[in-house]
Amino acid sequence: xxxxxxxxxxxxxxxxxxxxxxxxxxxxxxxxxxxxxxxxxxxxxxxxxxxxxxxxxxxxxxxxxxxxxxxxxxxxxxxxxxxxxxxxxxxxxxxxxxxxxxxxxxxxxxxxxxxxxxxxxxxxxxxxxxxxxxxxxxxxxxxxxxxxxxxxxxxxxxxxxxxxxxxxxxxxxxxxxxxxxxxxxxxxxxxxxxxxxxxxxxxxxxxxxxxxxxxxxxxxxxxxxxxxxxxxxxxxxxxxx
Amino acid sequence: xxxxxxxxxxxxxxxxxxxxxxxxxxxxxxxxxxxxxxxxxxxxxxxxxxxxxxxxxxxxxxxxxxxxxxxxxxxxxxxxxxxxxxxxxxxxxxxxxxxxxxxxxxxxxxxxxxxxxxxxxxxxxxxxxxxxxxxxxxxxxxxxxxxxxxxxxxxxxxxxxxxxxxxxxxxxxxxxxxxxxxxxxxxxxxxxxxxxxxxxxxxxxxxxxx
Numbered sequence: 001x002x003x004x005x006x007x008x009x010x011x012x013x014x015x016x017x018x019x020x021x022x023x024x025x026x027x028x029x030x031x032x033x034x035x036x037x038x039x040x041x042x043x044x045x046x047x048x049x050x051x052x053x054x055x056x057x058x059x060x061x062x063x064x065x066x067x068x069x070x071x072x073x074x075x076x077x078x079x080x081x082x083x084x085x086x087x088x089x090x091x092x093x094x095x096x097x098x099x100x101x102x103x104x105x106x107x108x109x110x111x112x113x114x115x116x117x118x119x120x121x122x123x124x125x126x127x128x129x130x131x132x133x134x135x136x137x138x139x140x141x142x143x144x145x146x147x148x149x150x151x152x153x154x155x156x157x158x159x160x161x162x163x164x165x166x167x168x169x170x171x172x173x174x175x176x177x178x179x180x181x182x183x184x185x186x187x188x189x190x191x192x193x194x195x196x197x198x199x200x201x202x203x204x205x206x207x208x209x210x211x212x213x214x215x216x217x218x219x220x221x222x223x224x225x226x227x228x229x230x231x232x233x234x235x236x237x238x239x240x241x
Numbered sequence: 242x243x244x245x246x247x248x249x250x251x252x253x254x255x256x257x258x259x260x261x262x263x264x265x266x267x268x269x270x271x272x273x274x275x276x277x278x279x280x281x282x283x284x285x286x287x288x289x290x291x292x293x294x295x296x297x298x299x300x301x302x303x304x305x306x307x308x309x310x311x312x313x314x315x316x317x318x319x320x321x322x323x324x325x326x327x328x329x330x331x332x333x334x335x336x337x338x339x340x341x342x343x344x345x346x347x348x349x350x351x352x353x354x355x356x357x358x359x360x361x362x363x364x365x366x367x368x369x370x371x372x373x374x375x376x377x378x379x380x381x382x383x384x385x386x387x388x389x390x391x392x393x394x395x396x397x398x399x400x401x402x403x404x405x406x407x408x409x410x411x412x413x414x415x416x417x418x419x420x421x422x423x424x425x426x427x428x429x430x431x432x433x434x435x436x437x438x439x440x441x442x443x444x445x446x447x448x449x450x451x
Binding site for chain 1: 269271282287291296300378397402403404429433436
C-alpha cells in the first residue's frame with residue numbers, strides 16, 4: 001500500500017497516515033516497522049484508537065455477516081433448470097446433426113440413383129436405335145486421298161456433297177463385280193446419294209430410263225477405301241421407282 | 242460403463258480441471274457440466290446475494306451465468322484466465338446491470354431453499370433482547386454494505402465477507418491489487434461513516450480524555 005510504502009518510520013505516525021492504512025494493522029502483509037509505529041500511534045492518539053476500535057467492531061460485524069451467508073448456495077431448482085437447458089441444447093444439436101447427415105445421405109443416394117438411371121436409359125436408347133434404324137453420322141467426302149471409287153465416280157461424288165456412314169450389320173448387299181466380301185470388322189457402310197447412272201461406274205447394270213434419278217445407296221467400303229458391295233435401301237427404292 | 246452413467250457420459254474425476262470438464266460439457270456430457278456447476282455456483286451465488294441483497298436476484302444471476310456457459314461455451318478463452326475468474330466476471334456484469342435497474346433492492350432475509358431462513362446461526366443460545374440487538378446491528382451493517390457504491394461494495398464483499406486475499410480479489414475482478422486496496426480503504430471508511438461510528442469517535446475521544 002502506498003501509505004505503508006511511503007512511511008519511513010523515522011518520525012512518529014500521523015493521524016492521516018494511520019487513517020490511510022492503519023485499519024490494515026493486523027493484515028499479514030503489513031510491514032513490521034509500520035505496524036510498530038501504528039501501535040505506538042494508537043497508544044498516543046485516542047481519536048485513532050477509537051477509530052480503530054470501531055473498525056474492529058465493524059470487521060467483526062462483517063465477519064458475522066459473511067458467516068451468515070457462507071453456506072448459502074443457489075437453490076437446487078437452478079441446477080434442475082440448467083440441466084434441462086443443457087439436455088435441450090445438446091438434444092437439439094444432436095438432432096440437427098443427424099438431420100443434416102441424413103439429408104446429405106439422401107441427396108447423395110438420390111443423385112447416384114438418377115445418375116445410374118440416366119446411364120441405363122442412355123444405353124438402352126442407343127441399343128434400341130441401333131436395332132430400329134442405322135445410326136447415321138455425317139462425314140465429309142474425302143478429297144485429300146481420293147479412292148479409286150471416287151475417282152471412277154467423280155461426277156457422282158461431286159454431286160453428292162456429303163457422305164453418310166451407316167451402321168454395319170445390315171444384310172442384302174450385292175457384291176460388286178470382281179470384289180470379295182470383306183470381313184465385317186473391316187467394312188464400313190457408307191450411305192450416299194447419287195444418280196442411278198453412277199451405279200454403272202461400279203459395274204452394275206442401269207436402266208437407262210431412270211439413269212438420271214437420284215437415289216440413296218449404301219456402299220460397303222473395305223478397309224482399302226474401295227466399295228465392295230452395294231445396297232439400295234427399301235425406302236430409296238420405293239421413292240425412286 | 243458403470244451403473245447410473247447414461248450413454249455418452251463418463252465418470253467424473255474430482256481432480257479433473259475445469260477446462261477438461263468444459264470440453265466434455267461442450268460435447269454433451271451432462272455430468273461434466275453438472276460438476277462444473279457444483280464447483281462454482283456457491284461462491285457466485287454468495288457474491289451475487291451479497292452484492293444485490295436479494296436471493297431472488299442472485300438466483301437469476303447464477304442461472305444466467307451458467308446458461309451462458311451452456312449456450313456459448315466458446316466465450317470462455319482459456320488463455321485469458323481461469324474459468325472461475327471468467328464466471329465471476331460474467332456474474333459481475335449481470336450484477337451491475339441488475340443494480341442499474343434496481344439500485345435499492347436489498348433484503349437478505351429471504352427464505353432459503355427449504356423454507357427456513359438462510360442464517361440460523363444467530364438464533365442459538367441468545368436471549369430475545371440480545372438477539373434483537375444483534376439483529377438490529379446486523380441490519381445496520383447489511384444496509385450500510387448495500388448502500389456502498391458497487392465498486393467499493395464488491396471489494397468489501399470479496400475481501401471482508403468472502404475473505405479473499407487482495408490478490409485473489411484483484412484476480413477475480415481483473416484489476417490491480419492497488420485498486421483493490423484503495424477501493425477497500427474507501428469502502429471501509431464509507432461503512433464506518435454510514436454506521437455513524439466516525440461521529441462517535443470524538444465523543445469517545447473526549448470521554449477518554451475526561
